[in-house]
Amino acid sequence: MRHVTSTDPWHLRLREALFGWVLDARFLGRDAWALFALTGWALAMPHYGSDFAISLTLTCLMYVALATSWTLFCGSTRYLSLATSAFFGIGAYTGALTIDQFTWASVIGLGAAVAAVVAVVMGSAVLHLRGTYFAVLTFGMTELIRHAVTYWEKQVTGTVGRVLTDTPERDTVYLTVLGLAVLAVATSMIVRRTRFGLALAGIGADEQRAMTLGVNTRLVKILGFALTAAFAGAVGAAMSVRWTYIDPATVFNPFIGFQTVLIALIGGIATLWGPLIAAIVFSVLAETLRLQAPQAYLMALGLLLILSVLYLPGGLASLRWASFTGWRDDVRGWWREREEKQKRAARREREARYGVGS
Numbered sequence: 565m566r567h568v569t570s571t572d573p574w575h576l577r578l579r580e581a582l583f584g585w586v587l588d589a590r591f592l593g594r595d596a597w598a599l600f601a602l603t604g605w606a607l608a609m610p611h612y613g614s615d616f617a618i619s620l621t622l623t624c625l626m627y628v629a630l631a632t633s634w635t636l637f638c639g640s641t642r643y644l645s646l647a648t649s650a651f652f653g654i655g656a657y658t659g660a661l662t663i664d665q666f667t668w669a670s671v672i673g674l675g676a677a678v679a680a681v682v683a684v685v686m687g688s689a690v691l692h693l694r695g696t697y698f699a700v701l702t703f704g705m706t707e708l709i710r711h712a713v714t715y716w717e718k719q720v721t722g723t724v725g726r727v728l729t730d731t732p733e734r735d736t737v738y739l740t741v742l743g744l745a746v747l748a749v750a751t752s753m754i755v756r757r758t759r760f761g762l763a764l765a766g767i768g769a770d771e772q773r774a775m776t777l778g779v780n781t782r783l784v785k786i787l788g789f790a791l792t793a794a795f796a797g798a799v800g801a802a803m804s805v806r807w808t809y810i811d812p813a814t815v816f817n818p819f820i821g822f823q824t825v826l827i828a829l830i831g832g833i834a835t836l837w838g839p840l841i842a843a844i845v846f847s848v849l850a851e852t853l854r855l856q857a858p859q860a861y862l863m864a865l866g867l868l869l870i871l872s873v874l875y876l877p878g879g880l881a882s883l884r885w886a887s888f889t890g891w892r893d894d895v896r897g898w899w900r901e902r903e904e905k906q907k908r909a910a911r912r913e914r915e916a917r918y919g920v921g922s
Contacts, residue, residue, distance in 0.1 A: 595753050595836060602840075603746050610735050616851075622738055622806070624847035626799055629745040630820075631827040631839035633795035636752045637788035639833040640764035644699040647686065648824045650706035651679040651793040653816035655800025657713060660726040660810055668732055672740060672801050679797025680790040682709075687789040691782070694771075703818070710816035717812070725811035732805060740802045748795050752836055755791075764788050826865060830872045832879025841880045 609621050630648055638645050655675030663671050690701045717724050731737075755761040763784045766774035775781050804810050827846050832838025846865075853861035872879060 592753070592757065598837075599746065599749055599753070603742070606742050606745075607739075610738055618734070618738060620847055620851050622741055623850065624843050625738075625741045625745040626803055627824065627827055627843040627846060628840050629741065629748040629795055629799045630824045631831065631843055632745070632748040632752050632836075633792045634824050635828045635833055635835075635839055636748075636755060637764065637785075637792040639828060639835075640756075640761065640768050641785060641788065642768040643691070643694065643785070643789075644825070645789070645792070646699050646703040646818075646821050646825065647683075647706050647793070648796050649816055649818050649821035650702075650709045651683060651796035652800035652803075652820055653710065653713070653812065654679045654682055655797030656804035656810055656815035657726070658797065659801030659804045660728055663728065663805065664730055668736065668740070672744075672798050675801025676794040676798035679800070680794040683790040683793030684786055687786040691785045691789060703821075706816065706818065706821065710812050713816070714812045725809055727809050728805055728807070731808070737802060737805055741799065744795065744798050744802065749836070749840065751791075751795075756836065760784065760787075823865075826869060830868050830879060835879055838879040845880070 606621065606625065610618055613621065630652070634645070634648060637643065655678070658675040658678045659671045662674055666674065686702070686705055690698060690705070693701060714724060755764075763774065763779045763781075766777070766779055767781055767785065771781055800815060804815065807814065823846065827842040828839050830838075830845075831840070831842030845868075849861060849864055853864060
């Protein structure tokens, strides 16, 4: 791309000033229009949807924000973090403690800020690890934070849990979570095309080589980890008022973190739209199966994960018509091979019985 100079027309200089820091603008307009269309549909939901549909959409938007922000860091760097529920719970408790003193926007901002600060401290301590060690340690620190909050409530307040009385309207919570989900997708859309996103991808591909190329891997990892935590904390602060009562077992529930990871893996850990697609599928499954058949719901999650890993390693976002034709050809090949084996077995049996090769 040609470098824009001061002698170029004003509209070229304006575009360079606004989008010059984006390294790869291919498909950016397409993704932006898709996000705009989906946002418009979600904005209209409170006006024509039932209470059940709005609740389902709210859950879906929550996991869209959580899974998209999780893949922004973990999908690029290949660091498997299980600390999402910790940041979600921190944001929820921050919101519960401050909702009576501050405005709604300040509560969401404080939830994001406190979670990001905790992520910086946690990341400084554990981001030198990789693989299973990092995953186990982040899960352990999540449990440590949950038990610390429980101990603090028992010793200081004399009770466990918080009753939320001064809560905003349902539409306010819905629009807030929708805004966080849109912001998470838009942030992922842009960051993937910047030098910061390229540095994250370089760490995931080969961290040692990224260091030799001049990338401050420690700083980049901490910033990416804090960005993911900020979204989780903001979503936790927004969703805490959905329940009239919260306690550590509810908002620090490990299942929130595990389901976020499953949504990202099944949707496509390295894709933009995969977490959104998988969040819709998981939300529908959760609302239809969790209460009526909880074991069937967990079995469905496991089956989806197994099928995705075996037959769709790129996630649901990589699903194309060629994928179906490839599966069809594989099934046909397997069936032909099975028939050939049966024919050879029958031929050997006839030879053994009659001593002829027919």
